[in-house]
Amino acid sequence: MSIAETMIPPQAPPPAPPKPYTLSRFLGSVTLGIWLAVAVGIFLTVVNGWDPEKFERYGPSFLSGLGVTLALVGSSILLGAILSLPVALGRMSKNKLWSWLAYAYVYFFRGTPLITQLFLVYYGLGSFRPQLETVGLWWFFRDAWNCALFTFTLNTAAYQAEILRGAIQSVPRGQHEGAASLGLPQRVAFLKVILPQAMIVALRPYGNEIVLMIKGSAIVAIVTVFDLMGETRRAYSRTFDFQMYIWAAALYLIMVELLRNVWAWLEARLTRHLKR
Numbered sequence: 001m002s003i004a005e006t007m008i009p010p011q012a013p014p015p016a017p018p019k020p021y022t023l024s025r026f027l028g029s030v031t032l033g034i035w036l037a038v039a040v041g042i043f044l045t046v047v048n049g050w051d052p053e054k055f056e057r058y059g060p061s062f063l064s065g066l067g068v069t070l071a072l073v074g075s076s077i078l079l080g081a082i083l084s085l086p087v088a089l090g091r092m093s094k095n096k097l098w099s100w101l102a103y104a105y106v107y108f109f110r111g112t113p114l115i116t117q118l119f120l121v122y123y124g125l126g127s128f129r130p131q132l133e134t135v136g137l138w139w140f141f142r143d144a145w146n147c148a149l150f151t152f153t154l155n156t157a158a159y160q161a162e163i164l165r166g167a168i169q170s171v172p173r174g175q176h177e178g179a180a181s182l183g184l185p186q187r188v189a190f191l192k193v194i195l196p197q198a199m200i201v202a203l204r205p206y207g208n209e210i211v212l213m214i215k216g217s218a219i220v221a222i223v224t225v226f227d228l229m230g231e232t233r234r235a236y237s238r239t240f241d242f243q244m245y246i247w248a249a250a251l252y253l254i255m256v257e258l259l260r261n262v263w264a265w266l267e268a269r270l271t272r273h274l275k276r
Contacts, residue, residue: 042246045243045246046243046246049241049243051241054235054239054241054243058231058235058239058244061231061234061235062228062231062232062235062247062248062251064226064231065226065227065228065229065230065231065232066228066251066255068145068225068226068227068228068230069214069217069227069228069229069255070255072145072148072149072152072217072220072225072227073152073210073213073214073217075149075153076149076152076153076155076156076213077156077209077210077213079149079153079157080152080153080154080155080156080157080159080160081157081160083153083154083157083161084156084157084158084160084161084163084164085161085164087102087105087106087157087158087161088102088160088161088162088164088165088168090102091103091106091161091162091165092165092168092169102161105158106158106161106162108158109154109155109157109158109159110158110159110162114151114152114155114216114219115219115222117151117154117155118147118148118151118219118220118222118223119223120151121141121147121150121151122144122147122148122151122223125141125147126141126142129142144220144223144224144225145220145225147223148217148220148223148225152213152216152217156209156213159209160206160209163202163205163206163209164198164202166201166202166205167198167199167201167202167205168194168195168198170198170201171194171197171198171201175193175194175197176189176193176194178193179192179193179194200270200271203263203266203267203270203271204263204267207259207260207263207267210259210263211256211259211260214252214255214256214259215252215256217229218252221233228248228251228252229248232244232245232247232248
């Protein structure tokens with residue numbers, strides 16, 4: 001008789017012990033039930049109160065506002081990314097003046113509410129109209145959309161600078177030493193070796209920042225920018241139908257969910273060489 005015939009055949013793993021029904025599981029089940037009930041109630045309300053005439057009348061306005069929101073957020077994120085690089089380098093600089101200025105900039109825009117910053121730009125700079133006309137900048141700041149773009153760019157640049165600074169500092173010191181041992185100039189080593197690795201680390205925080213900007217962009221409706229929320233407020237003021245806000249919430253959810261999935265795909269694509 002061979003050894004293989006005397007060996008015990010493979011057995012199935014023992015069943016997992018049942019989990020006790022604790023207080024936390026009970027509270028979680030209750031919370032989930034409440035959320036499901038609310039979701040079903042909202043769905044039934046929308047279905048029962050569906051008005052095709054309102055949809056045909058205000059649907060194009062919602063899409064127009066959606067386009068304004070995407071343009072505003074996309075432009076501010078792109079411009080903020082460009083501005084964040086020198087700010088991040090300033091935060092890491094050994095020059096005390098540059099480092100202090102970058103720190104003060106980041107501290108102010110991360111420490112104050114976005115709506116306050118928007119009011120300071122939109123209403124505050126309006127008080128200096130003669131001076132702005134003298135230097136030829138009034139044409140820019142008299143437009144609410146430009147004020148919102150300017151404010152959002154400065155705000156997101158501060159957050160992106162901190163994200164980028166943390167990502168750059170997370171790159172192992174050996175990468176710097178390896179680039180130096182190859183005789184690469186410091187600027188080339190930063191752009192070709194350090195920055196690409198830092199961007200992989202910063203990818204997920206960047207996605208979170210874009211999501212926050214999408215949701216925060218709703219405040220521009222207060223300064224007469226007819227983005228998605230602005231069009232929603234205008235439609236509600238004419239219909240007094242709160243379903244307008246449900247439509248807006250659905251569009252915001254769609255935007256965030258699409259961005260989340262795109263970002264997850266992008267992260268998986270760029271980090272596929274790191275998976276074991």
